[in-house]
Amino acid sequence: MFHLQSLELVHWDYCQRVSLPLDASIITIAGPNGSGKTTLLDAMRTLLGLKCSSPRDYKTYARHAGANIAWLRAVVDNQAQTRQTSSRPFAKRLLYSDQVTLACRIERNGGDWQRRYMVVEGDASIEQLSATPDKDLGLMGIEAWGRVLSAAGLSPAIAKVLSLEQGQTDRLCEFSPRELLRLVFDVFGDQEVLNHYDTAREHQQQLGREMAQAEHELDHSKAQLAELQSRVSNYQNWQHKVQEQERLATEVVPVLEWHGQRQKLTERSREQRRQRQHHRQALAERARQNAQLLELLEVRSQADAHASQLLQERDAAAVQRDSTRDFERPLEDLFKRETELLALVDKESDAEALTAHLQTLHTQEEGLQARHSATLQKRELAAQALSALEGKNTPPHPEDARRLRQRLQAQKIGHRFLAEVVEVRDEHWRAAIEGVLRPLRWMVLLEKADDVAQADSIASADRYRHYITAPGDNVPQADAASLLAQVRFDAKLPRWLIQQLQNLRCVADPSEGRKTSGSWITPQAYSFDGRGARSVWVEPRDHQFGAAALIARRDAVERDLRKLDAELGPLTQELLALKRQIKDCQKSLEGHSAAEELARRNDEFSAARQALPGAKQARVAAAQHWQTLDKAYGDAKTRHQQTDTQYRQLEQTLRQKNQDADRLVAELLQTRKQQTANIDTSNHRRRQIPEKWRTAEVLQSLVKTYQNDTQARLRLQSVHEELQLDTWEKDATVEERYRRMEVLVREQGYSLGDHQAKNAQAGIAVHNARESYIEVLRSTVRRYRKNIQELGELAGVAVNADLPVLENEDSVLAQAGLKVHFNFDGKGSIGLNDGEASGGQQVIKSLILLVALLKDDETASGGFVFIDEPFAHLDVRNIQLVGHFLRSTQAQYVLTTPITHNLEVFEPAEITLITSKKPKNARWAPPIAVAKRRTPVDKAA
Structure with a gap:
């Protein structure tokens, strides 16, 4: 770090122009209160870009002078710290002379004041600086000026120390271990590196938050993309539905309707061919059945003639049968009468037996009469049924x-x-x-x-x-x-x-x-x-x-009548015979003799017995002949009825077929006309349909998909209802918005992934770099401990420091602190601010801590320090201790002290600047007196 060699003030506060030598280790500024001691310190602070003592600032001092321009100029040394030229404090500014001029020009700029800094090689006066153009001076602002001085060794931490105000000399020993460690790191430049690491970490955390926000935004974009995709799908479905509706209405339904009509026309044509073929077959069949009908008519006529002939023969046989029966019946009656009389002769002698026989005959008569009545009743019912069938075409209803x-x-x-x-x-x-x-x-x-x-x-x-x-x-x-x-x-x-x-x-x-x-x-x-x-x-x-049922009924009734007649004749004969026997028995009981009648009619009975077998044989032969003819007549009649039924059925069938054929011919003609018209209409519609719509492949596909025009219309109705009832996206820009959003989401994803990867890599790099820098921090602490130990030896104080635990963990670094222990006069170890040190010891502790910060290495100078009234409230002994310590260090000190009778405060100073108060009516303050202590070399001269 450089040392101050001289200071010149122009229009600074109430100083018109002052040049002060500062080429000494200890410079004391003495004067009464209000004489401008702090004003000189604030001039140096302003020149170095530091804050003035509160509440003052450089504008206050510039206004007091009443001029438009104020100058602050200092000459500092620029000697190399080592053999290398680059070790000169201002080597980075390409200034390699042993002296460098630092200057600050304060000028009024409108209603405000503005300061500009400059650094030039060698010892340049204010006049030279004023004559030099601004562009050659390289004027700079406060921030650039701070970077220049920081590069020359005046770090921001040292700047803070130089800004200590009056009464704050012992402030360093009031720091906590953590604050002291932060100050050490700050002075030696490590805190800036740590701050950079913290900044990098905060930047990474900020990036992490930003990436989290970006992920949230990406998720939101994805949600918007999904919504847009849904809307695009809905829009595409809507387009598909609209296109399908249009295609169904303009292409599918008309084509399938035409195709269905063509198929129906084809089927009708085939059906008409089948009907014509069937009609031809029906005509042939009808011709054959007409011939068959003629044959049946001939057969029926022959059967009718044969039946009529057999009926005549049967009637003649019946006459013959009746005549033989009439001839036989008297002979049979005589035979029965003879038999009855013979039976009665045996009972005439016994009246009781005759009475019993009469009773038996009465009983037999009653039974036979009942059978005769029942049979007669049945015949009457059958006769009524036959009478009911006469003149009817169908059987009667119930x-x-x-x-x-x-x-x-x-x-x-x-x-x-x-x-x-x-x-x-x-x-x-x-x-x-x-x-x-x-x-x-x-x-x-x-x-x-x-x-x-x-x-x-x-x-x-x-x-x-x-x-x-x-x-x-x-x-x-x-x-x-x-x-x-x-x-x-x-x-x-x-x-x-x-x-x-x-x-x-x-x-x-x-x-x-x-x-x-x-x-x-x-x-x-x-x-x-x-x-x-x-x-x-x-x-x-x-x-x-049917009519055949009526014939069957009539034949059945007639058969029943004949059967009943056959049963009724014998019953009647038997009943008459019983009546005669009863009458004979009654006569016998009255005295009539059966033997007399037998004797009287013996010849008649004898002739009847002889003639009866021949008459019976003739009657049986006649009856058998009649039965044969009757059976033949019945068969002939049945054949006639069957033939007649067949004839009538065939005639009815032919009549119906003729009617059907005539109707079919009319229908065929009408159907053919209609078919021709339909074919013309279909051909006309075919010409209206584009050829590509009616190819075989297209038609096959349409039929496979929709089956027929009815299903296509139902589908058209369904699509129309869906378009009317459902909610659809109809904005055509949604697809473009979806594509843009998709690109945006993809780019956001790529960018987020890239930033996440880079941030992870940067985090690893920062962590590894800080891990490596921990050793530098440990080295800084060890060097500072060495500095305070060496300064403690110079001051006669045993100083020791506990090395803090430094790890690459935020919590460890945040809790780390530097604990320093002092041992004055062998009284035991005391801490920084534990209340056991005296006022002078507090000042010495603070100076040790302060100078150790300014000490770069074993050979380098300790820089310069501004201390405002360091001897305040100290006794003579402590003043001597502080003075001894100041002289023992290699730093440059600028001290202030009020005028006091205690000459010990001036004893360490090599140059003393004496300030005076401005007279009441004077424009400028009196000149500053300079007292320079003569060195042994000066005394020898």
């Missing part, structure tokens, strides 16, 4: 059906019974059809659905036991193997009845039916359903469906 029809007709409710709409196609399956439909014969088929409620009311009131059904479905084409194929209906049927007949399979016998699954029925009406098999046989007299 009473409940007739009653219900009357009420329905009264309400004008159109209806038909099931029995009226059924026609058996194949008589082979009549028994099966009659058996299956017998429970449903009188089911009511209403013509209008609106009449159901009223019909239900009527049927409920009449307690009608059969079904009332609404209009059903048309009977479809039946499976040939089903019972539905064997019957024809002239009205619509309930769907369940159609399904029932469709599911009932026709089989030849039960064994064949058991081999199949499902329901079945045989021609003999033996039926099977899921519950089991049973017979549903219906007697021919109870058949109901």
Whole structure:
């Protein structure tokens, strides 16, 4: 560090111009209070860029002078500390002379004062400086000036020491160990390095906070990006929906509609070809059936003629049979009369036996009469039934059906019974059809659905036991193997009845039916359903469906009449014989003799016995002949009826087929016209559709996706509803915003990652560097301890310091402190400020601590120190101790002291500056007196 050699003041406070020598180790400024001692110190402080003693500043002193410019100039030494030129204090300013001039120009700048500093080589006067242009002087501000002096050895920490005000000389010994250690580090430049480390750490922490904030911002940006992505997805979905809606409306639906119509037209064309082919086949079949109808007509005529011939022959045989029976009957009566008389002859002698016999005959008569009456009643019923069938086309209705029809007709409710709409196609399956439909014969088929409620009311009131059904479905084409194929209906049927007949399979016998699954029925009406098999046989007299049923009923009634007539004749003969026997018994009881009658009529009875076998044989032969003819007539009549039924059915079939054929021809013509028109329309629409929309691949893809135009319309409606009801993003800029945000997030991520990596590397580097610098700190503490120990020896004080624990930990460095112990006169160790030291000892402790800070090494000067009134409140002995210590150091001291009678305060000074108070009416203060102590060299001279 440099030393002050001279000081010159111009217009500083009340000093007009003062030049003071300072080329000594100890300079004492003495004078009365208010004579300007502190003013001189503040001039040096201002020149060195330090703070003045509060509350003064350089502007106060410049205003007191009343001039526009004030100058402060000092000449300092610039000698090398070592053999190297670079060790000169101002070598960094490229000043290599032994002396350097430091100057401060204070000038009025408007309403304020401004100071500018300069450093020039050699001893330059104020006039030379004033004549030199500012650009050559290198004027600088206070901050640049502080850096120049710091480079010359005047560190900020020493500057703080030089700024100690009056009465604060012993302030260093009042520092705590931690404050003292910080001061040591500050003076030796280590604190600045530590501060740099702290700054770097704070910077890293700040970077960490900024990166945390950046991470938060990145997360926020990511959230915004996710929201934008969702909005982009929503916007893209909206675009897709709009495009799909437009494509469906303009392309898909029209194309699929045209394609569907083309397919329907193709199918209709195929169907028309099938219908034309079927029509041709039907024409051929109709021609064949016409020929068959003619054959059946011929066969029916022949059967009718044969039946008529057999009827005539049967009637002739019946006459012959009746004549032989009439011839036989008297002979048989005579034979029976003879037998009765013979039986009566045996009982005439015994009245009781005759009476018992009479009673037996009466009993037999009663039984026989009852049988005769029952048979006669049955015949009357059969005759009535036959009479009821006369003139009818169908079998009669039951009473409940007739009653219900009357009420329905009264309400004008159109209806038909099931029995009226059924026609058996194949008589082979009549028994099966009659058996299956017998429970449903009188089911009511209403013509209008609106009449159901009223019909239900009527049927409920009449307690009608059969079904009332609404209009059903048309009977479809039946499976040939089903019972539905064997019957024809002239009205619509309930769907369940159609399904029932469709599911009932026709089989030849039960064994064949058991081999199949499902329901079945045989021609003999033996039926099977899921519950089991049973017979549903219906007697021919109870058949109901069609004209053949009426014929079957009439034949059955006629057979019944013939059977009853055959039973009634013998019963009548037997009853007449019993009556005769009863009459004979009654006559015998009255006295009539049977033997007399036998004798009287013996010849008659004898002739009858002889003629009876021949008459019986003739009657039997005639009866057998009649039976043969009757059987042949019955067979012929049956064949005639069958042939007639076949003829009528075939005739009805042909009539229906002719009607169907005529209707089919008309429909074919109409369909062909419509098909031609539809094809023209389709071709016109095809020309309106772009070719690329109707290629095979496109059509196949559309059909695979939508199936048909109906599904495409449903999809179009669904898309339209979604666009109308859902919330959609429609802002087209959202995609660009998303791309920008994506780039921003990516850049933020890259930047954050790079900064995190760099900050981590910097943290490791700072930690490692401070770890290495800890040893420098330990070296600084050891050097300071050495300095205070050496200065203590010079002052006759034993000084020791405890080395602090220094580790690369913030808490350890923050708690570290330098504990210094002093031992005055062998009285024991005392600390910095433990209250055991005297006032002089406090000053010596502070000076030791202070000078140790200024001592760079063993050979270098200790710099200079400003001490304002260091001897205040000290006795003579302590003043001598302080003076001795000051002389023993190599530092330059500028001391102040008031005028006192104690000459010991002046004893250590080599130069004494005597200040005086400014007279009351004087403009400037008196000149400063200079007293210089003569050295041994001066005395010898």
